[in-house]
Amino acid sequence: MELRVRDGRAVLAGEDESGEREVDPHSLPLGADLAEALHEWAKVADAVVRTETPADGVASALVARRGKQLAGRLAAAMNAPITYTDPVSGELVSVEAPEAPAKAAPAQTEAEEPEPTPWGTGLAVSFITAAIVTVTVVSLSLGLGETSRWLALIANVLVVGGLAPSVWLGRKVPVWRWVAYGVVTGVLVAWLALILTLL
Structure with a gap:
């Protein structure tokens, strides 16, 4: 899947039997807060692009960093890699789903090894x-x-x-x-x- 910005809205693009399709994040089981965060980021990114801020500007860097963060959250929520298109520079970045943390060895509790009675x-x-x-x-x-x-x-x-x-x-x-x-x-x-x- 690819995270893009279209007319101030975040969309997820992917291919199925009928070809490429773009869907609204609200239509996926991502949670309302992540979907809203994606749309807010898309609005800001669209405003930065329209004002023709230079690519090395602070606003552009913030938009790019926030986009990568949201792509990471999206990859974790969907448990799949996400391709992220930076709306300012047009750069394509792949964000992998985070690996599941290794299960720590269960800590020994006092019930298993009680202290000796003094x-x-x-x-x-x-x-x-x-x-x-x-x-x-x-x-x-x-x-x-x-x-x-x-x-x-x-x-x-x-x-x-x-x-x-x-x-x-x-x-x-x-x-x-x-x-x-x-x-x-x-x-x-x-x-x-x-x-x-x-x-």
Whole structure:
């Protein structure tokens, strides 16, 4: 196919059984934006030719460059080489369809090769968190238990209720899961210690 300018309109010329035929880009499945861009370029090219701008002028160079760009887009859309006739100089240029990009090798995902679990560091974080939570809950409960056992019970429920959403969200996050395990362990150990102090 050949991209040409006819009376301020872009046309695609090709041969079929009946001979050479010119068609409007809008009649092909190119997309409205490419067809409109071709027609806009053709209008500008026709105006440059009519004003008899010298072939080495800036406008002529811009028309030629834009025509080659559009021919490249057209070749990619049609997946076929396009011959482009420069409307200013009359030069015939062939533009090949771009090759399909080679498929990159699939990247290895973390699901295929998971990182090793840091048991030593993770258990240390869980232990420290459990110790802090245990001391905090026991101290709070014993301090409030001197005033009222109901007040200590309500405080425990509020503390655990406040921690529960964060622990639930953090249980599957690689680093924060160790903190979540420590919080759960600390609360359970604190409650066990409080039950033993009541006996």
